[in-house]
Amino acid sequence: MLVGRVVGNVWATQKDPTLEGLRMLLVQPLALGERASDEIIVAADPIGAGPGETVLVAFGRAARTVLGTQDAGWQVAVVAIVDDISVDEGVTIAGRESEP
Amino acid sequence: MLVGRVVGNVWATQKDPTLEGLRMLLVQPLALGERASDEIIVAADPIGAGPGETVLVAFGRAARTVLGTQDAGWQVAVVAIVDDISVDEGVTIAGRESEP
Amino acid sequence: MLVGRVVGNVWATQKDPTLEGLRMLLVQPLALGERASDEIIVAADPIGAGPGETVLVAFGRAARTVLGTQDAGWQVAVVAIVDDISVDEGVTIAGRESEP
Amino acid sequence: MLVGRVVGNVWATQKDPTLEGLRMLLVQPLALGERASDEIIVAADPIGAGPGETVLVAFGRAARTVLGTQDAGWQVAVVAIVDDISVDEGVTIAGRESEP
Amino acid sequence: MLVGRVVGNVWATQKDPTLEGLRMLLVQPLALGERASDEIIVAADPIGAGPGETVLVAFGRAARTVLGTQDAGWQVAVVAIVDDISVDEGVTIAGRESEP
Numbered sequence: 001m002l003v004g005r006v007v008g009n010v011w012a013t014q015k016d017p018t019l020e021g022l023r024m025l026l027v028q029p030l031a032l033g034e035r036a037s038d039e040i041i042v043a044a045d046p047i048g049a050g051p052g053e054t055v056l057v058a059f060g061r062a063a064r065t066v067l068g069t070q071d072a073g074w075q076v077a078v079v080a081i082v083d084d085i086s087v088d089e090g091v092t093i094a095g096r097e098s099e100p
Numbered sequence: 101m102l103v104g105r106v107v108g109n110v111w112a113t114q115k116d117p118t119l120e121g122l123r124m125l126l127v128q129p130l131a132l133g134e135r136a137s138d139e140i141i142v143a144a145d146p147i148g149a150g151p152g153e154t155v156l157v158a159f160g161r162a163a164r165t166v167l168g169t170q171d172a173g174w175q176v177a178v179v180a181i182v183d184d185i186s187v188d189e190g191v192t193i194a195g196r197e198s199e200p
Numbered sequence: 201m202l203v204g205r206v207v208g209n210v211w212a213t214q215k216d217p218t219l220e221g222l223r224m225l226l227v228q229p230l231a232l233g234e235r236a237s238d239e240i241i242v243a244a245d246p247i248g249a250g251p252g253e254t255v256l257v258a259f260g261r262a263a264r265t266v267l268g269t270q271d272a273g274w275q276v277a278v279v280a281i282v283d284d285i286s287v288d289e290g291v292t293i294a295g296r297e298s299e300p
Numbered sequence: 301m302l303v304g305r306v307v308g309n310v311w312a313t314q315k316d317p318t319l320e321g322l323r324m325l326l327v328q329p330l331a332l333g334e335r336a337s338d339e340i341i342v343a344a345d346p347i348g349a350g351p352g353e354t355v356l357v358a359f360g361r362a363a364r365t366v367l368g369t370q371d372a373g374w375q376v377a378v379v380a381i382v383d384d385i386s387v388d389e390g391v392t393i394a395g396r397e398s399e400p
Numbered sequence: 401m402l403v404g405r406v407v408g409n410v411w412a413t414q415k416d417p418t419l420e421g422l423r424m425l426l427v428q429p430l431a432l433g434e435r436a437s438d439e440i441i442v443a444a445d446p447i448g449a450g451p452g453e454t455v456l457v458a459f460g461r462a463a464r465t466v467l468g469t470q471d472a473g474w475q476v477a478v479v480a481i482v483d484d485i486s487v488d489e490g491v492t493i494a495g496r497e498s499e500p
Contacts, residue, residue, distance in 0.1 A: 032238045038132045065273055364462070
């Protein structure tokens with residue numbers, strides 16, 4: 001599982017039929033320290049996350065379980081929208097302001 | 101899932117019989133920020149992506165579902181050709197010009 | 201499997217029903233050498249690890265076995281709380297004081 | 301799937317019985333740009349690749365399919381010997397001379 | 401599969417019952433070039449590797465096959481103790497003296 005921020009969307013017309021009707025989000029994994037991740041994950045979103053929201057992303061069988069079928073050309077999905085993250089003292093997440 | 105750019109092709113004569121007839125593309129994952137990824141993914145392409153096109157790539161069972169069999173020596177496949185990517189304000193994808 | 205330190209928690213209200221009731225921890229993988237990892241893993245915790253504790257984390261089928269079902273939107277779980285780590289002479293783990 | 305170069309061999313006497321008789325190659329993944337990868341993959345080779353050859357490597361179920369059984373202590377295998385790689389203009393693979 | 405060096409041990413009392421009786425090793429993956437990897441893998445060891453030994457490590461179904469059950473909270477295992485590694489001319493493995 002990873003926790004990341006929704007940073008964009010992808011649109012595709014030519015695609016495997018099992019992708020029909022899925023919202024496809026670009027997600028940037030959160031990182032510890034000062035430097036944000038430069039990785040981009042693409043996740044199907046059955047939950048309805050909006051731009052800038054923080055989400056939990058699952059992979060493989062877990063992702064397909066949430067999407068409702070094991071027989072699809074997908075293996076990554078948003079499984080939750082994160083309300084809050086708390087980190088222990090001395091831990092920083094890149095790009096997030098520390099709370100007072 | 102990852103989103104990447106088609107940067108080349110691979111040809112092989114000596115191969116497992118289950119690879120017969122598959123187009124094999126080199127795909128460079130898109131990255132956030134200024135620096136393009138130096139990773140190369142090899143993906144079977146049942147959809148027909150051309151050089152320079154942006155594609156969605158799936159792994160494992162998802163890839164084999166799109167290729168039509170779970171009993172093959174492949175676990176990566178192009179599942180869609182991307183028409184458009186939109187990113188939120190302040191987000192940059194390496195090597196792509198930002199839109200005006 | 202990886203070994204990591206519990207650095208925080210995640211809360212989510214809008215989520216796949218199969219996530220209901222799971223504790224979700226942020227885990228930072230331990231790294232060799234001087235520099236701590238900047239990666240964040242999210243793991244379901246059926247065991248009860250507290251802040252700052254060192255834990256073993258499993259992925260995929262192994263994680264779901266520990267959580268009691270293969271049909272859930274999760275693929276990462278805490279499978280043990282680590283009592284002690286011993287490293288061979290000359291090996292350092294980032295952020296841990298070497299023992300006298 | 302990844303594409304890599306055969307850089308060595310591994311020998312082991314004490315091993316799980318399911319590894320008996322397998323050739324085990326060290327493979328360095330190809331990388332884009334100027335800097336070669338420092339990663340080493342170990343792959344079982346049922347095809348017969350020689351030193352310095354470029355190979356396609358598959359993981360997980362795909363690798364075991366090529367090796368002929370799902371009940372073995374292996375999850376990486378050479379599935380093809382690469383004859384030729386072509387890359388689009390402006391793309392460089394580390395350590396390979398560009399063609400004239 | 402990866403090849404790595406045993407650099408330590410992990411002990412845990414509070415753990416999933418399926419981990420009972422397993423030796424748990426810390427393994428540092430071998431890397432090409434001058435710089436050793438800072439990654440730590442935790443692997444169950446049914447074979448009996450000692451400190452400093454070089455081992456092959458398998459993941460997922462392959463690891464559980466070697467451990468004798470698919471229904472356990474583990475997905476990484478030592479599958480062989482390496483007797484010898486040979487690398488092609490011009491290839492260096494970090495931290496290993498080149499042979500004369």
